[in-house]
Amino acid sequence: MTKVIFTILTYQTRVQPKKFVRVVILADMSKYFYKDIKLIKKCRRCKVEYRPKRYSFFAALSLCYKCRRLYYDEWYQKRYKPFLERLTPSERKEHDQKQYHAWLVWTRKHVDRRRKLALESYHRNKNKHREQKRIADKKRRAKVQAG
Numbered sequence: 833m834t835k836v837i838f839t840i841l842t843y844q845t846r847v848q849p850k851k852f853v854r855v856v857i858l859a860d861m862s863k864y865f866y867k868d869i870k871l872i873k874k875c876r877r878c879k880v881e882y883r884p885k886r887y888s889f890f891a892a893l894s895l896c897y898k899c900r901r902l903y904y905d906e907w908y909q910k911r912y913k914p915f916l917e918r919l920t921p922s923e924r925k926e927h928d929q930k931q932y933h934a935w936l937v938w939t940r941k942h943v944d945r946r947r948k949l950a951l952e953s954y955h956r957n958k959n960k961h962r963e964q965k966r967i968a969d970k971k972r973r974a975k976v977q978a979g
């Protein structure tokens with residue numbers, strides 16, 4: 833029989849000694865012993881609890897899902913955009929090629945996710961030029977009838 837123990841406790845982290853982090857420890861006391869530690873962290877902006885993976889980038893960032901969006905926007909405006917503006921045209925071209933290569937690698941690695949993104953993009957943009965297309969078709973039909 834397996835026995836699962838749930839415990840919630842707070843402990844001091846080694847990285848940030850003054851901060852306490854709540855964790856959930858799941859332990860299976862059978863012959864297949866494992867201990868799964870799940871973090872519960874508080875967002876440093878809005879103090880909402882969120883559960884990142886242990887040792888992940890999101891655990892180190894200590895921002896919740898909503899605040900992460902703002903953080904990325906700020907990072908893009910204050911760090912990445914000035915960096916791009918500083919580059920010379922040849923450097924920029926090299927940078928773009930590297931980015932494109934990284935994107936190609938990502939698409940090869942995550943085919944299903946890429947397909948999902950592409951489908952979402954298709955449905956988002958399919959009606960964008962509907963009105964212009966309708967007007968163009970009308971003009972073409974009028975031309976055919978006249979000529």
Ligand SMILES: [Zn+2]
Binds near residue numbers: 877878880895900
């Ligand atoms: Zn937050």
